Amino acid sequence: PPSTRSQGVPHGHFPTPPHASAQAMSQGHPHSQPFVPMQGPLPQQGLPHQQGPPHQQGPPPQQGPPPQHGPPPQHGLPPQHGPPLQQGPPMQQGPPMQQGPPLQQGPPMQQGPPLQQGPPLHAAYPPPQGHALSQGPPRAPGLPPYQPQQVYPPQGGSEPQMEMNAGTMPAQGPYPARGSQAHGMAPRPQGMPQPQPARKLDPDQMPSPIQVIEDDRKTRSGDFYTNKRGLVPPLVTTRFVVHDEGICSPRYMRSTIYSVPCTPELLKQTAVPFALSISPLARPGPGENELPLSDFGEDGPVRCIRCKAYMCPLMQFIDGGRRFQCVFCKGTTEVPQNYFAHLDHLGQRCDKFQRPELCLGSYEVVATKEYCKNSVYPNVPAFLFLLDVSYNSIRDGLVSLFCQNIKEILAHLPRDHGQQESKVKVGFITYSSVVHFYNIKANLVQPQMLVVPDVHEMFVPLLDGCLVSVQEASAVIDSLVEQIPTLFADTRETETVLGSAIQAGLDAVKAAECAGKLFVFHTTLPIADAPGKLKNRDDRKLLGTDKEKSLLTPQTPFYNQLGQECVAAGCCVDLFLFHSAYIDVATIGQVAKMTGGQVYKYTYFQADADGNRFLEDLRRDVSKPIAFDAVMRVRTSTGIRPTDFYGNYFMSNTTDVELAALDSDKCITVEIKYDDKLTEEDGAYVQTALLYTSCSGQRRLRVHNLALAVCSQMADLFRNCDLDTLINCLAKLGVRHLLESGGGPRQVKEAALSRAAQMLASYRKHCAAPSSSGQLILPES
16 A cells, blocks of 8 residues: 555644544645535534624624624734635625734635525535635634645655545534534623634544555465565465465565665664564465475485585576586585586576476475484484373363363374374373373283382383374373373372473483473472472562563573473473462473473463363364474575574574474564675575474475565665564564563563654655654555
8 A cells, every 4th residue: 555644633732522623734735635624613503603703693684784893802812824715605795894913814705695684504614625725723822823734745756655634534414513602502702712623633544454454365365476586475464375486485484674775774774673584384375285305315405515505496507507606605516416407598407397496495305314413313203291180280170171182182193294194102291299100001901100209300210101102002091091080189289390390201202212392281380399499479569660570580590401401302391381370480481482382371270161272272282283303594695694583492502593393383583684785686595494303203404595685775675574574573572672681561662662663754754755744654565
């Protein structure tokens, strides 16, 4: 939609009453909106005109005699300036009504048809024709006269603007406006000032986000081809089908700006962040294909010898196909003999459309041993469910609800594309003040429970049988989930451990020599004497104050360190919290944040009321596509580089984002900075590579490539912004600022408002046509 600007309310004005008419003034602007004259309230039916002294009720005025003289005009009311009033039926012929400042400038009012002799004046005049301007509301004593706002046409080369007149209101019905005389009321005494009709923004002319979403759905739904550098994708609310033609789908990677400024100074003036939102495992949309899987054999994927970027459609083959030039670092690399192919008359490889890495912006590659830990191929990953069986969990119905539905949920375990059954293994641990392991090997008739009472020195009491295949041990799992509610039905244990339970799950995953994910179902603040014990520091008096930040800071580094151990072992943690009192999410949530996990919170949980929501969350969490033991690296072309990362992850260096697990709902935001100037001819390029273990235990590489345009004009930047990604980035910046800086919630809010104001001020100053300072101008993006 075109740029829109709305005229703000000048200082000293008040909100418009519901039935008042107001009009912001525009002179001859080709895009000005229809308006209603704003000359004060019109005479109501049966009442005399309000101009000058009131006429006496009685016979209608006759032609010739001058009007009766009333008291002098009120002192302090300045004359109104501006274009002349509209021509209309005069009150009567004769000398001027009062001595003193004239009511209007210009020629005197022309004669028109005389007033009707019996019936009163009409309730409203027809709208003026031509270029009449309203005189505006009367002013209080001492205030400057009302000055019309001059609206200029857009400058050449600027984007089209849509006028937003702050006072434009639709004509109202027969009800009298506030401050006007109603039928049967006495006329206002002479000299009393008229109440000032206020003005406000017309909601009908304000830009509507809903309308923008609907317009984007109408114009951009359908097929979306990624064959052009710097092409802005449809909104995330629009349904579209992506056709990969060399640049990755926006479902995998989006940028805040698709026309990157050529210099950092230009970007700084706009106050728009340059960032990427990356979801490497996003689900393909309806009608889209899964990513193809390539296998380069023992040689592994083809990479640039200088920057280690992976082969992609953006690479240029030279020297008859014997070498290729990297688009990221401009270095040249020899093509391996088993990868050589001749070039056609366009300089393209003859096998371009037979190799996904040469024609698609996103693809997968089977990794070799060099990409595995200790050069050993990984085992099949596992899901481990840790269930709190304390008194609170039994009382609220959590244990019985979980045991009744977990078998159905396990039928939705994730699997690789093309596989009929999932290979992910599962296991169960219960805990309260001690930890219980379960042996559920397929050859057992009944499951076996092993208790570890020493929570300070946690260990795994069994070598085999803790993690099993669902298909092989289905009967034993059924027996276990039937017995758990009975085993702990009479428990009175209220103090629980948490750190020791997570440590037990981590040790079980390590013992199986595989990656995995822990699903922890917890109910109370861990106050039992064990590692990870916490104190109740709830202080509601601090909420909403600058000291609220102290409640959002972890009270102990234990869970942060435990999270780092989980990342090293490729073990992710998801927390499901069912609490009716303070539970200190800021502290225990660190283990989920560090490992790429998630926190689900159910306050005052009751199985009858909240059970369906919990089961749906668990079902989705178990079934969505997931990558284990993942490492992500972002590479960029010369002149830019990734600097800051936002999300749930851990980084042991400045380049690699380590994630114990990454699913299709996770998004990592990356902020990009400049190293040098860019050129419009070269463009800007980004490659994201994710090394991970699949659900079947296969080590893979997933590569996404993005091409951005480069601009030298600020208007091009604003025109090619992606608002969805921008909001995502600013929200994560605010959370980071709240948790890691000294500012509180109030400072975070002020910083967000200040940055938004800087963006709009920059657009107004550099891209929009000159306009009134009271008008709000929004970019079309």
